[in-house]
Amino acid sequence: MIDAFLQALVNGALAGAVLALPALGFNTVYAVLRFPNFAIASLATVGAYAGWVANAVFAWPAASSLVVAFVVAGAAGAASDALALRKLRPLGAITAAIGSVALDLLLQNAIRFGFGNNPRGYDLPVFRNWQVAGIGIGPQEAEDAGLALVAMAALFLLLRFTRIGKTMRAVADNAPLAESKGIDPVRVAWVANFVGFGLAGIGGMLVALDTSLDPLTGFRVLLSIFAAAVVGGLGSIPGALAGAFVVGIGEELSTLVLAPTYRTAIGFLAILLVLSLRPRGLLGERAY
Amino acid sequence: MGSTIPRRAALAGALAVPFLARTGLAAAPIPLGAINPLTGAGGAYGPSMAKVAKALTTRINGAGGVLGRPIALDVEDSETNPTVAVEAAHKLIDVNKVVAIVGTWASACTTAVAPLCWQSHTMLFCVSGADSITKLPHHGYIIRTQPNTHLQSGRAAEFLLQKGAKRVFGLSAQTPFAVDSWNRLKEVLAGGGASGLGDIIYDPKQISFRSEIGKALDAKPDTLFLNSYAPDLEILLRETYQAGFNGKRFTFAYAATDAVLKALPASVTNGLWSFAPSPNVGSPAYGAVQAILGVNDPDPYSCQVYDHVSLVALAIGKAGVASGLAIHDNVRKISQGAGEKVSDPVAGLRLLASGKEINYEGASGPCDFTPLGDIISCKFLFQVAENQRNKTLFIS
Numbered sequence: 001m002i003d004a005f006l007q008a009l010v011n012g013a014l015a016g017a018v019l020a021l022p023a024l025g026f027n028t029v030y031a032v033l034r035f036p037n038f039a040i041a042s043l044a045t046v047g048a049y050a051g052w053v054a055n056a057v058f059a060w061p062a063a064s065s066l067v068v069a070f071v072v073a074g075a076a077g078a079a080s081d082a083l084a085l086r087k088l089r090p091l092g093a094i095t096a097a098i099g100s101v102a103l104d105l106l107l108q109n110a111i112r113f114g115f116g117n118n119p120r121g122y123d124l125p126v127f128r129n130w131q132v133a134g135i136g137i138g139p140q141e142a143e144d145a146g147l148a149l150v151a152m153a154a155l156f157l158l159l160r161f162t163r164i165g166k167t168m169r170a171v172a173d174n175a176p177l178a179e180s181k182g183i184d185p186v187r188v189a190w191v192a193n194f195v196g197f198g199l200a201g202i203g204g205m206l207v208a209l210d211t212s213l214d215p216l217t218g219f220r221v222l223l224s225i226f227a228a229a230v231v232g233g234l235g236s237i238p239g240a241l242a243g244a245f246v247v248g249i250g251e252e253l254s255t256l257v258l259a260p261t262y263r264t265a266i267g268f269l270a271i272l273l274v275l276s277l278r279p280r281g282l283l284g285e286r287a288y
Numbered sequence: 289m290g291s292t293i294p295r296r297a298a299l300a301g302a303l304a305v306p307f308l309a310r311t312g313l314a315a316a317p318i319p320l321g322a323i324n325p326l327t328g329a330g331g332a333y334g335p336s337m338a339k340v341a342k343a344l345t346t347r348i349n350g351a352g353g354v355l356g357r358p359i360a361l362d363v364e365d366s367e368t369n370p371t372v373a374v375e376a377a378h379k380l381i382d383v384n385k386v387v388a389i390v391g392t393w394a395s396a397c398t399t400a401v402a403p404l405c406w407q408s409h410t411m412l413f414c415v416s417g418a419d420s421i422t423k424l425p426h427h428g429y430i431i432r433t434q435p436n437t438h439l440q441s442g443r444a445a446e447f448l449l450q451k452g453a454k455r456v457f458g459l460s461a462q463t464p465f466a467v468d469s470w471n472r473l474k475e476v477l478a479g480g481g482a483s484g485l486g487d488i489i490y491d492p493k494q495i496s497f498r499s500e501i502g503k504a505l506d507a508k509p510d511t512l513f514l515n516s517y518a519p520d521l522e523i524l525l526r527e528t529y530q531a532g533f534n535g536k537r538f539t540f541a542y543a544a545t546d547a548v549l550k551a552l553p554a555s556v557t558n559g560l561w562s563f564a565p566s567p568n569v570g571s572p573a574y575g576a577v578q579a580i581l582g583v584n585d586p587d588p589y590s591c592q593v594y595d596h597v598s599l600v601a602l603a604i605g606k607a608g609v610a611s612g613l614a615i616h617d618n619v620r621k622i623s624q625g626a627g628e629k630v631s632d633p634v635a636g637l638r639l640l641a642s643g644k645e646i647n648y649e650g651a652s653g654p655c656d657f658t659p660l661g662d663i664i665s666c667k668f669l670f671q672v673a674e675n676q677r678n679k680t681l682f683i684s
Contacts, residue, residue: 004502011498109327117331119522121551129530136502138530211495212522212551216328220493220519255499260490261462263499 003134008252010135016228016248017145018210019221021203023228023240024155025196029077031172031235032192035093037100039080040200040225042107044218047073047201048208049115056123062209065122066147066202073201074194080107081193104219112215120213144206151202152241155195159237164191172235224251227267231274233281242282246270315353317360318610320345320600321380321389322593323401328368329492329517330393332545336581337391337415337593338363343580344597344633351634354601355610360384361597366392368517370400377401381408387604387612388413390596393589395421395464398432405429409612411619413596415589418465422660428616430661431599433592433652435565437465438472443668444513444563445476448538451561453477453511457504458487459497459524460515469515484509492520501531514539522548529556540564541671541678542589549676557673565652566669566683567591572631573598573651588652595650598633599623602648605640623648624656 022044029037050072054065080103088099129136159165170178171188179185200218208217224247232243251266274281322341326334341361349358362384364376373392380386381404388411392398395418402421405412406429414421414430419437422430448456456477460466470487477485486507490500501524504512514524514537521543528537541564549557567588568574577586577594600615602622607614622636627645630636636646648655653666671678 007502008499011496015496112327112331117327117335118545118547119519119551120547121553126526126529126553126556128532136498136531138498138527140530207495210523211526212519212548214331214519216519220495224495252499255503260488260497260500260503262491264491264493 004256005253007135008256009249010137012249012252013245014138014141014145014248015252016245017148018141018203018206019224019228019248020241020244021148021151021206022200022218022221022225023203023232023244024152024237025199025203026225026229027232027235027237027240028155028168028196028199029192030229031237032168033081033089033096033189034175034235035089035096035100036226036229036234037081037085037196038097038222038226039077039085039100039103039107040197041218041222042104042111043073043077043080043197044200044204044207044221045111045215046076046107046204047198048204048213048217049111049120050201051205052120052122052208052213056120059123062122062124062143063147066151066205069201069205070151070198071201073204074196074198076107077197077200078190078193082190086189108215108219115215117215122209122213124209138210141210144209148203148206151199155199155237158195164188168192168195223264223267224248227271231270231282233283236281236283239281239283246282315355315357317358318354318604319380319384319386320359320361320597321377321384321386322361322363322391323366323373323376323380323389323397324363324391324593325368325393325397326363326365328366329519330366330368330542332518332547333393333542333587333589334365334368336587336590337393340577340580340586340590341391341593341597344576344594348597348601348633348637351637354604354637355608357610359597359601362386366394366397368394368397370394370396373397374400374404377404381405381410386410387610388596388600388615390600391589391593392416399424399464402426402430405612409616411600411612411615413599415592418463419468420464422662426661428659428661429612431596431619431657432661433595433650433655433663434588435666436662437468439662439666440563440565440668441469441472442476444538445473445480447561447563447670448473448511448513449477449480449482451536453536454482455484455507455509456482456511456513457484457507457509458513458515459500459504460487460489460513461492461517461520462489463492463515466515470513473513487513490520492517494520495523497524497527498531501527501533505531505533509535511536511538514543516540516543518543518545518548522551525552525556525560536561538562541669544671544673544678546677549673549678552676554675557676560673561670561681562673562678563668563670564588566667568649568651568653569683571649571651573649576632577651586651591651595648595652595655598636598648598650599655601633602636602640602646605637606646620657622646624654 047069051069228243232239324334366373398416544562
């Protein structure tokens with residue numbers, strides 16, 4: 001039983017680390033633009049396909065392919081927001097959120113048009129799990145979690161120490177005040193979208209490395225991303241991190257007592273509990 | 289104000305009337321719907337299914353249509369999603385007023401669409417296997433060309449016993465056929481002396497199945513029965529390999545697609561057994577599907593959709609009326625019995641017009657149906673994955 005518990009804990013932590021990146025991206029965008037952008041699902045898929053082109057077509061290694069995933073998903077996210085959602089934002093968060101659902105479907109079908117429905121595979125070997133004290137750990141999953149941690153660290157450094165990071169935090173904290181101090185909200189929106197969706201792109205590629213790459217890769221994790229963001233606190237960067245691990249580990253631990261069929265319900269349950277008991281999320285709305 | 293119709297146009301119109309009547313173009317089209325999985329988990333099959341349905345419709349229309357009326361085919365995408373399939377069915381039934389819907393794929397989609405069909409007296413032709421589908425109170429408005437779960441799982445279990453499986457564990461995606469499928473498999477396996485028969489039903493929308501696989505391997509199986517669709521099969525194959533499983537794996541051919549085999553290294557997929565209802569290889573109708581798709585080995589669902597469109601056209605041709613009820617009352621009169629065997633719906637329509645009885649033999653099989661709407665018999669294809677391709681073991 002203890003072995004099963006530890007195995008579920010390890011599985012959940014590895015899943016949470018990968019889930020954390022798109023959740024961080026989701027909250028980065030929410031913090032600055034104040035609406036939930038559900039197009040993140042397809043933009044994660046865009047990143048996964050961009051990384052696939054770099055890896056499987058141009059034979060780049062996984063780490064450099066992740067950079068391509070970041071840049072392409074970030075650019076696609078910033079451009080699609082400017083083209084499709086910027087004019088909707090003044091009409092309210094609900095309008096912009098509904099617009100983002102439409103944008104998500106549009107992007108999903110554009111991917112399908114370009115790459116087809118069939119699953120694709122990265123040009124990477126599949127290794128047997130390491131056995132550490134009776135606990136199985138996948139080398140690919142461990143590497144993915146490590147890469148996710150590096151990307152998260154880079155985001156924290158960007159937000160804390162760089163000028164653009166500070167302007168993003170200022171807009172997130174009080175947009176009218178930041179604008180009165182000369183910060184250009186349009187420029188900050190571009191950067192927030194680029195960084196947020198870039199992280200989603202990396203997350204999408206890491207998910208695809210572990211699972212399968214097809215036009216629905218990002219959509220399959222949308223609920224878990226949203227659950228992680230809400231549990232941690234919408235708009236909170238460390239909250240997204242905490243929420244991703246809570247959801248990832250919670251889903252895995254639930255299989256010890258519930259049939260695996262109900263695992264996805266844990267995400268819904270987490271949202272319900274948090275919204276009932278602590279509506280601002282585990283770490284509050286605007287914590288950095 | 290004088291006449292606004294120029295004399296030359298009026299003359300041209302008058303001359304065109306006999307021509308239009310002769311070619312049938314003047315007659316109101318017969319609306320026919322297709323709900324195919326153009327995207328989603330069944331996306332590997334939907335486009336070719338739609339292509340076959342369109343090509344056959346065009347051919348029938350080119351030969352004068354049915355009862356002198358062209359068939360107007362409207363293809364909708366189910367996205368392999370029951371909610372979307374229901375929206376598509378509403379549109380086809382309420383707006384297009386179709387007489388039949390063909391080619392629903394995935395049991396969840398067919399189950400969702402079926403009540404709309406029987407309530408509106410629209411015939412439904414599906415390629416879904418769950419036993420529960422034809423047990424619905426459909427009053428004869430469902431015909432399926434796919435063998436049901438009972439038939440498929442029984443044959444699968446016989447194959448596994450023949451291959452020496454002793455301890456089998458099932459990992460099944462949550463579908464309408466998951467429980468029936470496993471229960472039938474377990475029944476035949478237990479009768480053949482297998483033991484350690486356990487199963488887990490999983491949510492296929494997950495991105496990892498490590499916990500499920502851990503539980504499965506705790507039972508020390510020598511064979512895993514992966515009752516999956518393509519996206520989750522890819523993850524299961526990867527993760528069972530990672531978890532160190534070296535035993536046998538068995539799945540459905542619709543999941544073990546060429547794309548899945550190519551997406552994973554050969555070391556992960558080699559030895560994977562899969563099976564599918566075999567089309568009527570070598571039959572003239574099968575040859576027609578080969579020609580439409582330009583491939584040597586068309587998938588079973590495209591063959592079944594060819595038969596769906598043929599059965600609709602022939603049943604209407606037999607009835608002399610284009611309606612769901614007419615198809616309902618006549619589909620068995622043209623698909624089984626002592627009539628002249630035909631594989632080409634155009635030839636069949638000619639025979640019917642001359643008052644002859646026919647027995648349609650299709651691309652997917654003999655197309656003989658029980659009173660419930662299930663096919664009576666079919667052959668199965670068994671294959672094994674070798675170097676990222678499926679290799680045929682045998683058809684029986």
